[in-house]
Amino acid sequence: xxxxxxxxxxxxxxxxxxxxxxxxxxxxxxxxxxxxxxxxxxxxxxxxxxxxxxxxxxxxxxxxxxxxxxxxxxxxxxxxxxxxxxxxxxxxxxxxxxxxxxxxxxxxxxxxxxxxxxxxxxxxxxxxxxxxxxxxxxxxxxxxxxxxxxxxxxxxxxxxxxxxxxxxxxxxxxxxxxxxxxxxxxxxxxxxxxxxxxxxxxxxxxxxxxxxxxxxxxxxxxxxxxxxxxxxxxxxxxxxxxxxxxxxxxxxxxxxxxxxxxxxxxxxxxxxxxxxxxxxxxxxxxxxxxxxxxxxxxxxxxxxxxxxxxxxxxxxxxxxxxxxxxxxxxxxxxxxxxxxxxxxxxxxxxxxxxxxxxxxxxxxxxxxxxxxxxxxxxx
Numbered sequence: 444x445x446x447x448x449x450x451x452x453x454x455x456x457x458x459x460x461x462x463x464x465x466x467x468x469x470x471x472x473x474x475x476x477x478x479x480x481x482x483x484x485x486x487x488x489x490x491x492x493x494x495x496x497x498x499x500x501x502x503x504x505x506x507x508x509x510x511x512x513x514x515x516x517x518x519x520x521x522x523x524x525x526x527x528x529x530x531x532x533x534x535x536x537x538x539x540x541x542x543x544x545x546x547x548x549x550x551x552x553x554x555x556x557x558x559x560x561x562x563x564x565x566x567x568x569x570x571x572x573x574x575x576x577x578x579x580x581x582x583x584x585x586x587x588x589x590x591x592x593x594x595x596x597x598x599x600x601x602x603x604x605x606x607x608x609x610x611x612x613x614x615x616x617x618x619x620x621x622x623x624x625x626x627x628x629x630x631x632x633x634x635x636x637x638x639x640x641x642x643x644x645x646x647x648x649x650x651x652x653x654x655x656x657x658x659x660x661x662x663x664x665x666x667x668x669x670x671x672x673x674x675x676x677x678x679x680x681x682x683x684x685x686x687x688x689x690x691x692x693x694x695x696x697x698x699x700x701x702x703x704x705x706x707x708x709x710x711x712x713x714x715x716x717x718x719x720x721x722x723x724x725x726x727x728x729x730x731x732x733x734x735x736x737x738x739x740x741x742x743x744x745x746x747x748x749x750x751x752x753x754x755x756x757x758x759x760x761x762x763x764x765x766x767x768x769x770x771x772x773x774x775x776x777x778x779x780x781x782x783x784x785x786x787x788x789x790x791x792x793x794x795x796x797x798x799x800x801x802x803x804x805x806x807x808x809x810x811x812x813x814x815x816x817x818x819x820x821x822x
Contacts, residue, residue, distance in 0.1 A: 627703075
């Protein structure tokens with residue numbers, strides 16, 4: 444059976460969660476479902492790109508960071524007019540908004556999806572809001588097993604209403620291509636430099652200060668090393684200033700938002716991520732699929748993505764010295780060994796996180812919840 448699905452996202456800017464929202468919608472449409480995508484805030488980079496490709500996508504035009512009750516009746520009207528089988532929300536603000544409007548709609552199924560192990564970011568009212576509104580949704584899904592367990596342990600959701608469904612990666616898009624590697628390294632002028640790549644927003648969860656401090660330690664012994672950072676965000680200027688303070692500007696390149704991440708992953712020698720907290724990092728799935736060996740902090744669902752000692756090295760968070768030691772270890776091993784690690788990473792994510800497998804899980808969940816709803820309604 445094909446369903447009518449509204450996917451509600453806090454935003455559609457640039458990030459792993461936003462990418463998953465667009466890719467989920469795209470694959471559901473390919474399987475015959477009707478999908479409408481809504482962003483709470485004005486469309487960002489990914490939203491505008493999806494709109495240009497013909498997706499049914501709109502925005503509630505809420506100002507970022509400011510509560511706007513006016514969007515509630517707007518969303519209620521839209522849901523009642525379109526009459527979806529499923530309202531599927533993503534990220535904290537969209538999850539809470541969807542729960543509120545469900546009181547005023549007849550949508551059969553509401554699924555809340557969390558893309559982080561800790562969405563509170565130090566603001567405990569968020570956890571209280573999740574706990575208080577839990578009864579309004581059918582199920583809360585987290586993209587990492589670690590996230591599911593944490594949400595259960597702190598009482599945000601009961602075990603019966605919690606589910607793990609991972610992020611997914613297009614392994615046909617993200618793959619190793621020797622020709623693309625040589626071409627991109629030439630274009631970037633990398634020559635024989637060992638090149639690290641980091642991709643992600645300049646926000647507190649990504650903890651770029653630890654990345655920069657660890658890289659500065661590396662440069663003291665390995666000056667022929669380069670760090671490429673792809674991303675935008677509110678803390679970018681702070682990180683640029685830290686790079687200047689450490690006098691490592693000539694070895695760090697800020698490339699901003701890019702559409703050629705596949706090429707950059709092929710050009711790099713290893714991937715670097717120093718997050719303070721995570722859900723299941725989408726970018727690590729992509730890096731592994733592109734056969735990049737990985738050095739990352741052991742937070743959230745990272746361990747579910749990187750096989751420590753096999754496809755990469757994991758270290759505790761917020762420790763530049765330990766991160767640098769793992770980077771040294773990666774740089775000291777042979778190119779052949781690094782390629783073998785990359786191959787193991789690709790084999791693992793291809794088996795566990797392929798698009799077809801995960802989209803099938805979502806379809807089955809939709810079907811199961813709608814059947815439960817019908818059985819309940821019949822009594």
